[in-house]
Amino acid sequence: MSPEASADDVVDQPVRAQFEAFLDEHRGALNRCLDGLTEEQARRSLVPSRTTLLGLVKHATFVEKVWFNEAVTCRSRAEIGIPTTPDESFILNDDDTIATVREAHRAACEASRRATSSLGLDDTVRGNRRGPLPLRWVYLHVLRELAQHCGHADILREQLINE
Template sequence: MDTYKSPMNRVEPPLIATEREALAGWLDYHRAELLSKLDGLTDEQADRRVVPSLNTLHGLVRHLTKVEYVWFMLIIEGSDEPAPFGWPERVDGDFLLDDGESVEADAARFVAACERSREIFARVDLDDVRTHRRIGELDVRWIMIHMLEEYAQHNGHADILRELIDGTTQS
């Protein structure tokens, strides 16, 4: 049975850095942390629902792929390309896992989305202002802090899901 191995390495964020380097470093740390929760799992384990909600480890990877798209490609870059997993028309398409994609394939999509987000972030300033259709005007700094909040929250979910799947409490 094949098991997943993350292609991302967790690198501790710098202890002394500019604001931009610190935000980017912490976000990359959390991105790698998410994929580390899948290490050693089969597709069946990563897809297993162990809580009443739709949350699965595989679903979290897909969800954060969508989050990367929304904030970096849609809001910062202004792209009009289709969102992953049918969003926004398909509610919870990222968590449904009914399209037959493997963890490996969706993790590769996640890694590609993160790389694209890094490229977009490299072209903007923290003070650049963007508009979100519900929130209104916000700067890139706010988006980066929000992304850290998203990852911290979902990495906590991933910790619990992983422990319920196989008892692993650290990865």
């Protein structure tokens, strides 16, 4: 996703560099869950929910926009052009492909990096429904969400590959 350092490379770096390296590793891992899959495999539903591998990456794009656009800029989801609810962000349209969803995710991650580049970890973002939050909390929240979805993706991918 990013040419930034891996988490192993930032052990002795400032905490901001550590957060960003961990975020980028998880962003990349989630994006790579689509490697080598057909469009049909990426869309295949293996669980009762709307969760698919392609849907997970599409949802990750939503997450980036909620936490690093809506929360930072205070723009509404409608203004940003994203679904109202997280559940809706898993819905795949006919024109969603591995390539288009990956590109949207890549672009959202780049926009997230730009949006936070001038902020400090203790700076407050004010556009989230929870109210004002320090950027540090936002980074931790997004990291937690990405880690959970990477785990979901690992399990779904294993099911697909072993069919």
